[in-house]
Amino acid sequence: QQPVQSPQAVILREGEDAVINCSSSKALYSVHWYRQKHGEAPVFLMILLKGGEQKGHDKISASFNEKKQQSSLYLTASQLSYSGTYFCGTETSGGGADGLTFGKGTHLIIQP
Amino acid sequence: GAGVSQSPRYKVTKRGQDVALRCDPISGHVSLYWYRQALGQGPEFLTYFNYEAQQDKSGLPNDRFSAERPEGSISTLTIQRTEQRDSAMYRCASSRTRGAETQYFGPGTRLLVL
Numbered sequence: 726q727q728p729v730q731s732p733q734a735v736i737l738r739e740g741e742d743a744v745i746n747c748s749s750s751k752a753l754y755s756v757h758w759y760r761q762k763h764g765e766a767p768v769f770l771m772i773l774l775k776g777g778e779q780k781g782h783d784k785i786s787a788s789f790n791e792k793k794q795q796s797s798l799y800l801t802a803s804q805l806s807y808s809g810t811y812f813c814g815t816e817t818s819g820g821g822a823d824g825l826t827f828g829k830g831t832h833l834i835i836q837p
Numbered sequence: 838g839a840g841v842s843q844s845p846r847y848k849v850t851k852r853g854q855d856v857a858l859r860c861d862p863i864s865g866h867v868s869l870y871w872y873r874q875a876l877g878q879g880p881e882f883l884t885y886f887n888y889e890a891q892q893d894k895s896g897l898p899n900d901r902f903s904a905e906r907p908e909g910s911i912s913t914l915t916i917q918r919t920e921q922r923d924s925a926m927y928r929c930a931s932s933r934t935r936g937a938e939t940q941y942f943g944p945g946t947r948l949l950v951l
Contacts, residue, residue, distance in 0.1 A: 765944075
């Protein structure tokens with residue numbers, strides 16, 4: 726089952742913060758976050774494993790609430806380079822395919 | 838190599854023709870994945886390999902689609918008797934091992950079936 730991402734699109738001014746959410750109806754083993762710019766391949770941001778951990782680097786961080794089967798990506802003091810489409814990809818618990826099931830994406834536009 | 842490479846980058850074919858899409862993963866990566874991405878959508882899982890073994894092909898749309906990785910490195914995704922609905926970006930990704938590992942995506946092959 727495809728995870729649900731929200732919001733579908735966000736327009737921000739440079740320096741503002743954003744939160745992107747990813748929810749699944751299935752128990753999750755891991756959540757992978759990617760950013761994709763137009764005409765390019767998805768670029769890996771981070772993986773979160775079940776256990777409710779939070780990760781971050783630079784001004785981008787993410788959390789994973791295993792009980793709620795949700796993950797959130799936090800973009801702090803956004804920069805122009807953060808523009809793009811953000812995808813969460815999920816692995817469900819209990820084995821099965823190790824391929825990721827991606828959401829439909831959240832379009833982020835950062836304006837100067 | 839430095840990253841995942843795919844060839845051709847663009848493929849235009851006529852309906853009914855067979856096409857073969859190639860993926861060259863990052864050197865030493867055990868796992869290789871094939872995805873299809875429609876415009877404005879997230880990648881859709883097709884199949885994946887650990888070494889030369891195809892572990893899961895549940896995402897392949899129908900039996901016109903097949904994939905192989907005979908020597909555990911380069912992989913080929915073959916679409917037989919192509920149809921217009923097969924038009925999409927086909928992306929390959931590789932990871933160091935299976936499981937919750939970073940998947941690195943290649944540039945993709947844009948397939949257009951006329």
